[in-house]
Amino acid sequence: MNQRELPEHPDFLWANPEPKRSYDVVIVGAGGHGLATAYYLASKHGITNVAVLERGWIAGGNMARNTTIIRSNYLWDESAAIYEHSLKLWENLEEELGYDVFFSQRGVLNLAHTLQDVRDSVRRVEANRLNGVDAEWVDPQQVKELCPIINVGDDIRYPVMGGTYQPRAGIAKHDWVAWGYARRASELGVDIIQNCEVTGFVIDGGRVTGVETSRGRINAGKVALCAAGHTSVLSELAGFRVPIQSHPLQALVSELHEIIHPTVVMSNHVHVYVSQAHKGELVMGAGIDSYNGYGQRGSFHVIEHQMSAAVELFPAFSRAHLLRTWGGIVDVTMDASPVMGRSPVDGMYVNCGWGTGGFKAVPGAGFAYAHTIATDEPHELNRGFGLDRFVSGALIDEHGAAAVAH
Amino acid sequence: MLIIDCPNCGPRPETEYGYGGQAHVAYPEDPHALTDEEWAQYLFYRDNPKGDYAERWVHSAGCRKWFNAVRDTRTYEISAVYRTGETRSETQKGA
Ligand SMILES: Cc1cc2nc3c(=O)[nH]c(=O)nc-3n(C[C@H](O)[C@H](O)[C@H](O)COP(=O)(O)OP(=O)(O)OC[C@H]3O[C@@H](n4cnc5c(N)ncnc54)[C@H](O)[C@@H]3O)c2cc1C
Numbered sequence: 350m351n352q353r354e355l356p357e358h359p360d361f362l363w364a365n366p367e368p369k370r371s372y373d374v375v376i377v378g379a380g381g382h383g384l385a386t387a388y389y390l391a392s393k394h395g396i397t398n399v400a401v402l403e404r405g406w407i408a409g410g411n412m413a414r415n416t417t418i419i420r421s422n423y424l425w426d427e428s429a430a431i432y433e434h435s436l437k438l439w440e441n442l443e444e445e446l447g448y449d450v451f452f453s454q455r456g457v458l459n460l461a462h463t464l465q466d467v468r469d470s471v472r473r474v475e476a477n478r479l480n481g482v483d484a485e486w487v488d489p490q491q492v493k494e495l496c497p498i499i500n501v502g503d504d505i506r507y508p509v510m511g512g513t514y515q516p517r518a519g520i521a522k523h524d525w526v527a528w529g530y531a532r533r534a535s536e537l538g539v540d541i542i543q544n545c546e547v548t549g550f551v552i553d554g555g556r557v558t559g560v561e562t563s564r565g566r567i568n569a570g571k572v573a574l575c576a577a578g579h580t581s582v583l584s585e586l587a588g589f590r591v592p593i594q595s596h597p598l599q600a601l602v603s604e605l606h607e608i609i610h611p612t613v614v615m616s617n618h619v620h621v622y623v624s625q626a627h628k629g630e631l632v633m634g635a636g637i638d639s640y641n642g643y644g645q646r647g648s649f650h651v652i653e654h655q656m657s658a659a660v661e662l663f664p665a666f667s668r669a670h671l672l673r674t675w676g677g678i679v680d681v682t683m684d685a686s687p688v689m690g691r692s693p694v695d696g697m698y699v700n701c702g703w704g705t706g707g708f709k710a711v712p713g714a715g716f717a718y719a720h721t722i723a724t725d726e727p728h729e730l731n732r733g734f735g736l737d738r739f740v741s742g743a744l745i746d747e748h749g750a751a752a753v754a755h
Numbered sequence: 756m757l758i759i760d761c762p763n764c765g766p767r768p769e770t771e772y773g774y775g776g777q778a779h780v781a782y783p784e785d786p787h788a789l790t791d792e793e794w795a796q797y798l799f800y801r802d803n804p805k806g807d808y809a810e811r812w813v814h815s816a817g818c819r820k821w822f823n824a825v826r827d828t829r830t831y832e833i834s835a836v837y838r839t840g841e842t843r844s845e846t847q848k849g850a
């Protein structure tokens with residue numbers, strides 16, 4: 350086709366303005382959390398003089414690298430509250446944003462392979478129910494009915510002894526979620542500024558008054574970090590530490606297949622999780638690489654380990670071909686729960702530590718963080734997630750408790 | 756996969772090793788003297804640089820000894836390895 354005959358370029362979903370000299374709120378990072386926070390600041394709090402600064406492009410970080418699992422069946426009350434609030438927002442998100450995000454409530458199965466797994470799972474089901482989260486214990490035969498291609502035989506190394514099932518859980522298309530939030534935020538007056546790296550903070554008498562960027566100084570009434578794996582680098586520039594370690598986390602997809610996998614299956618014990626994307630790729634995620642890393646790639650043996658688990662659970666996958674693997678940089682805390690609240694610098698806020706599981710939280714975290722920024726007080730939903738819990742010892746230990754990390 | 760040069764056994768694949776996080780974090784000399792804030796720093800906070808990082812590895816499937824390495828967390832390149840108890844010298848600070 351001749352270049353002149355190409356169709357007209359489609360309309361952009363959001364504007365790409367030059368940065369202004371000053372904003373009421375500057376958000377650092379245009380992943381899911383930064384974009385959702387901007388949207389809720391504008392839509393719920395009427396704060397529209399807001400910029401989202403992104404060093405690369407929208408959703409170029411973890412937001413479009415995750416395996417898109419959405420669920421709320423976490424063990425502890427604080428977690429169940431914020432993830433369940435998030436799930437409720439997901440259930441109405443397409444309508445609210447006026448944009449398709451392919452949210453599909455196909456359910457999530459968390460498998461149990463040992464007696465301890467069984468006990469923990471049953472306990473979590475009961476805790477979930479007390480918190481109004483849909484959850485049920487299913488035996489191996491019911492697992493087979495929910496996902497017929499699973500091997501529930503007892504002649505494998507870690508037989509399936511049952512599982513927990515959350516019917517309202519599911520998946521969505523991550524890049525579309527980012528675009529949907531960006532589009533609505535932009536319409537409400539938020540400036541989304543890509544290729545703009547924050548390189549320093551202007552702090553005056555313990556209060557932040559602006560940011561230094563690769564495109565010059567931008568003054569700010571308030572600054573909200575949403576930089577996931579890069580939060581330590583930024584907080585260091587602002588003179589405080591955050592209790593996170595940045596690790597590579599990898600995932601992969603197969604070639605396209607017929608639709609054979611109707612739900613989402615996660616296994617903590619053999620460590621693999623699988624769903625099938627709308628187009629037909631099998632999407633699988635690994636555990637984090639053990640070492641700290643900012644390279645957006647990990648070691649191949651981690652993928653091999655995960656594939657051996659996948660093939661044992663799903664013998665049909667042995668014929669599938671791997672199409673692509675990739676990695677993100679996840680921000681892991683010691684108690685596997687996020688950090689959200691005020692920072693030691695006045696006017697500056699932190700939202701990080703979502704680690705391997707913050708995609709599902711995008712609507713709920715954006716909602717609670719916007720409240721925290723607008724009112725300078727945590728929302729009920731994130732009160733327990735402040736930096737102060739590491740001093741008080743009131744940790745929210747979701748390690749292992751929440752079935753699997755993602 | 757990383758190839759890690761154990762000070763005792765030489766270069767071996769990463770799967771033989773376990774990771775131990777930041778090196779040179781000493782147990783507090785007088786734990787009773789620490790404030791809650793200081794305890795929090797000792798228990799829950801570690802450096803997380805984008806660049807050279809002095810960290811611990813254990814050669815679990817080899818000599819089973821702990822040692823230190825300096826690794827660039829952007830490229831994962833290891834510029835120095837040295838034994839536990841040795842301090843990170845100028846030459847071991849990497850490029
Ligand atoms: C392989 C993988 C699988 C995952 N699977 C799941 C899953 O199934 N379910 C789930 O719930 N979660 C999952 N997650 C976790 C989830 O993706 C993250 O918790 C979440 O995306 C983090 O929030 P974010 O979208 O805002 O982060 P990001 O998209 O990483 O956004 C941070 C942004 O900050 C920008 N930034 C950094 N430094 C600067 C700077 N100095 N100046 C300007 N901008 C800066 C970055 O470029 C980046 O765009 C997975 C993650 C990975 C990597």
Ligand SMILES: [Zn+2]
Nearest residue numbers: 761764814818
């Ligand atoms: Zn050795």
